[in-house]
Amino acid sequence: MTDLTALTLAEAQAGLQNGAFTALELCEAHLAAIEAAGALNAYTKVTPERAREMAKASDQRLAKGEGGALEGLPLGIKDLFCTKGVPSTASSRILENFVPTYESTVTQNLWDAGAVMLGKLALDEFAMGSSTETSYFGPVINPWRRKGSDAALVPGGSSGGSSAAVAADLCLAATGTDTGGSIRQPAALTGTVGLKPTYGRCSRWGIIAFASSLDQAGPITKTVEDAAIMLSVMASIDPKDTTSAEVPVPDYRAALTGSIKGLRVGIPREYRVDGMPGEIETLWQDGVEWMKAAGAEVIEVSLPHTKYALPAYYIVAPAEASSNLARYDGVRYGLREPGKDIIEMYENTRAAGFGAEVKRRILIGTYVLSAGYYDAYYLKAQKVRSLIKQDFDQVFEKADVLLTPTTPGPAFALGEKTGDPVEMYLNDIFTVTVNMAGLPALSVPAGLSSEGTPLGLQLIGRAFDEATILRAGQVLEQAAGPLPKAEKWWLAA
Secondary structure, X not given: OOOHHHOOHHHHHHHHHOOOOOHHHHHHHHHHHHHHOHHHOOEEEEOHHHHHHHHHHHHHHHHOOOOOOOOOOEEEEEXXXXXXXXXXXXXXXXXXXXXXXXXXXXXXXXXXXXXXXXXXXXXXXXXXXXXXXXXXXXXXXXXXXXXXXXXXXXXXXXXXXXXXXXXXXXXXXXXXXXXXXXXXXXXXXXXXXXXXXXXXXXXXXXXXOOOOXXXXXXXXXXXXXXXXXXXXXXXXXXXXOOOOOOOOOOOOOOOOOOOOOOOEEEEEHHHOOOOOOHHHHHHHHHHHHHHHHOOOEEEEEOOHHHHHHHHHXXXXXXXXXXXXXXXXXXXXXXXXXXXXXXXXXXXXXXXXXXXXXXXXXXXXXXXXXXXXXXXXXXXXXXXXXXXXXXXXXXXXXXXXXXXXXXXXOOOOEOOOOOOOHHHHHHHHOOOHHHHHHOXXXXXXXXXXXXXXXXXXXXXXXXXXXXXXXXXXXXXXXXXXXXXXXXXXXXXXX
C-alpha cells in the first residue's frame, strides 16, 4: 500500500470513497507518523483515542454512503482554536491547563463534515511571532534543512506547528490563523499552500483572540485544490460572530477551471524593497512569466501607502492584543499565581504566565492606547489603514489579482533573529497589507532558495473573491511544478 500519509487531501478523499483503505487505516498511519516525528515538536497535544473513535464513525458512515465533505480525513488543529474537552493553550503557560467546554465554529464545521482530529498544533504564544520560537512548549522545527547543514530551521509563524505538520505528512491538512501573515509566511517557508481568506469569511467564534480586527482562520495544505476543499467547509455565516460576513460560500473546488486566460495580474512596484535578495526577485519574475504563458495580462500597479503598512500594523495589532489579553488575570480560568491581595495576584499571574514577546506587545499596545498617545499613534495608524484599503480598491479597478513574493527570504535558523524583534517583524513585510485591508491572499510554493529550502509566491485578491486567487494559484502551482519532499531526517533523530 502507498504511504497513506503522503497523499493529498483530495487523493485520500478519493481513496476512502473507492474503498482503497479505511478511515481507521488512514488515521493509524498518521498517528504513527506523529509518534515518529517527536523531534519536530509540531503537536502540543495528540488525541489518538478521539481520532480513532472519529475514524471508526467515519468508516460506518462511508459504508452507508452517508459521508460528509471531509469524511474520514485526518487534520491537525492550530492550538488557538477552542476544542471541547481538549486542552486549548495558545501555546502559553497562562492557558496550559485550560480545557474549553465549547467548540469553535470553524472546528465544529470540520467535524460536522466528517473530519478526524489528530490533535492540537503548536504556535507562537498567542499567535505573536514569525518563527514559532515563542511557544511555551518549545520551538517547532522545520522539516526542511539547508543543503549540507544539520542546523535546525524555523517553520515560520505563528502557524508553524500547522505548516511543519503538513510539510512532514503528520496530517493531511491543518487549520491556521493569519493576523499579519501567520498562515502565508509559514506556508512559504515549508513548501506548503497557505490561504488567508477575506476578513469575515470564516467565523472567529471560539478562536483565542490576538487582534480582533485582523485575525482570520484559514487552511494550510499540500496543494491549492486541498485549500479549496478545506475553505469550502471552514467558511460559514455565523450568528455567534458579529464580524462574520453574510456572504454565500461558493464551491471553491469547482472554481478551479485551470484557465486564467485574460486574467489581469497586477505587479505592485512598492513590493520591490531595498535589500531584497536576488533570488526573491528572480522567483517573482518567474511567476510573472508563468502568468503570461498561461494567457494572463500582466500590468504594473502602485500601492503608494505600502511603506506605512508594517509600522501601522505594529501599532494596531499590539493595541488590540493588550485589550484582548487583559482577560487573563488568574480570576476565572487559566494560571493563577497567589499574591497578598488581588492586584499582586494579577501581577504575579501575568508575569509568570506570559512570555517575553507577548509582554512586549502588551506594553506597546497599552502605551499607544494611553492618554496623550492615542491620537498620535493608534488613531493615526487607523487612518493609514484606511489609505491602504483605498490603494487596493483603486488597484482592483484595473487588476483582478496581484502577484508578489510571500516572504523576503527563506527559512532562517533557530535563534538567528530572536535577538532583534524589528528584524523578526520584517518577515511580515509582504503580508501585513492584506490583513490591514481585510483581503484574501494565497501563498503557493514556487521554487527552492540557493540553500535548497522552499520559497513562495503570493496572490492577493478582491474581498470575498477567494475563488479567483485559488484558480490563479493552481495555475501557478502547476507551472512551478511540485517541490521535492523534505528528507525525513527526524526518523533517525
